[in-house]
Amino acid sequence: MVDVDIYVINDEEYYLLGEEIIKDTSYLYLSKVDDEDFVMLRKRDKDDPEVLVTLDNEAEVKMASLVFANKMLG
Amino acid sequence: MAQFYDQDNPHASYTRNSTASEIYRAEERRISGDVEERYNRQAQSLVRNSTSRDLQRDRARVIKAQQRRQERKRRLAALAAACMIAGGVFVAGVGEVVETFQENVIVYEQMSEFRQEAIYPNTHRTMDNQHYWYDYAKIAKELEEDGKDFSSRLYMAYSDMGEFQVNRVMEYTDYANVEAYVKAKGFEDIDAWKKSEREKLILQGEINERTSELDAMHRELNGSDVLGAVPESYVGGK
Numbered sequence: 001m002v003d004v005d006i007y008v009i010n011d012e013e014y015y016l017l018g019e020e021i022i023k024d025t026s027y028l029y030l031s032k033v034d035d036e037d038f039v040m041l042r043k044r045d046k047d048d049p050e051v052l053v054t055l056d057n058e059a060e061v062k063m064a065s066l067v068f069a070n071k072m073l074g
Numbered sequence: 075m076a077q078f079y080d081q082d083n084p085h086a087s088y089t090r091n092s093t094a095s096e097i098y099r100a101e102e103r104r105i106s107g108d109v110e111e112r113y114n115r116q117a118q119s120l121v122r123n124s125t126s127r128d129l130q131r132d133r134a135r136v137i138k139a140q141q142r143r144q145e146r147k148r149r150l151a152a153l154a155a156a157c158m159i160a161g162g163v164f165v166a167g168v169g170e171v172v173e174t175f176q177e178n179v180i181v182y183e184q185m186s187e188f189r190q191e192a193i194y195p196n197t198h199r200t201m202d203n204q205h206y207w208y209d210y211a212k213i214a215k216e217l218e219e220d221g222k223d224f225s226s227r228l229y230m231a232y233s234d235m236g237e238f239q240v241n242r243v244m245e246y247t248d249y250a251n252v253e254a255y256v257k258a259k260g261f262e263d264i265d266a267w268k269k270s271e272r273e274k275l276i277l278q279g280e281i282n283e284r285t286s287e288l289d290a291m292h293r294e295l296n297g298s299d300v301l302g303a304v305p306e307s308y309v310g311g312k
Contacts (some may be wrong), residue, residue: 008135016136045131052129063277 004035004044014057027064028052035074041065180279181272188230192216208239212247228255228279229271237264 003027005016007030014030021027027032041064054063155188168279232240232252241251248270249255257269 003140006137006139009132036110042132043270044150052132061135 012039022063027055029064135246184275184279185230185233188227189234192227193231193234208235208242208243211246213243217243218247225259226271226274227254227269229268232268243280261266 007014007016007028013033015033016032017029019026019028024050025046026049028042028044030040030042032040041055041061043055043064045053048060055064159206192213193208196212197206198209199206213231217224217231219227228240231243235243237252244255247255249258253264256264259267261267261270
């Protein structure tokens with residue numbers, strides 16, 4: 001058994017799959033606890049790290065996805 | 075194999091009289107269009123709620139939980155493969171992409187391609203062979219080609235021809251000049267727009283480079299059942 005971080009967002013639970021910093025922005029990769037076919041990407045608000053905000057554009061989503069896949073598959 | 079002009083499918087835009095190279099290029103565009111569309115569909119279904127016009131803000135509370143390691147690793151590997159497909163890219167050393175040298179190479183490659191496709195064919199010698207002139211209307215048409223990113227193409231034209239010449243091209247578009255365009259798009263000035271477009275080209279270049287590797291991987295994963303078809307070698311990670 002290992003410890004995992006679970007983020008509670010709007011009363012729903014998400015596994016923290018990973019977190020990476022790319023060019024001063026911290027990206028989070030989250031998966032719904034009850035839905036394995038779900039990857040949610042968020043970044044931390046620079047003014048308030050407890051607030052997670054949506055990514056700005058598709059290019060940012062693609063870059064974050066690439067980093068995530070790279071990290072997970074080593 | 076041969077397809078003739080089809081209004082509903084602009085990627086298959088060649089005719090009975092097209093040359094072999096025209097047919098090849100049209101087929102190439104059609105195939106790359108199909109690949110992009112397929113991955114975009116997967117991206118929408120797998121990486122959800124990732125972008126929004128109105129910035130979505132969630133306040134997060136963190137709790138600790140325990141989970142069996144093996145299950146978690148298996149889940150992560152499957153999700154990584156899914157996310158990789160959704161992102162439309164294959165794994166690589168992303169960190170290195172930010173290196174200036176590589177950035178320059180990526181931008182240069184894309185600009186060379188654009189130059190060959192849109193600028194050179196519309197650059198002509200004067201009668202005395204001493205000077206050359208641009209066909210502004212045709213270059214404007216190239217910038218506005220359906221399905222292409224106008225802003226990126228404008229940036230490449232701007233970098234190649236300079237502001238004065240590109241402003242003449244802009245007279246054939248809906249914008250008076252480059253400055254009017256970047257202001258209309260919400261940029262503070264041309265420099266801010268150039269920086270944004272350069273970053274976009276770098277990301278796009280990286281994605282283009284991986285497309286063939288991704289296609290091979292997609293075939294390996296056996297079609298649309300991405301999670302169900304993750305090869306044994308990926309399950310459990312390293």
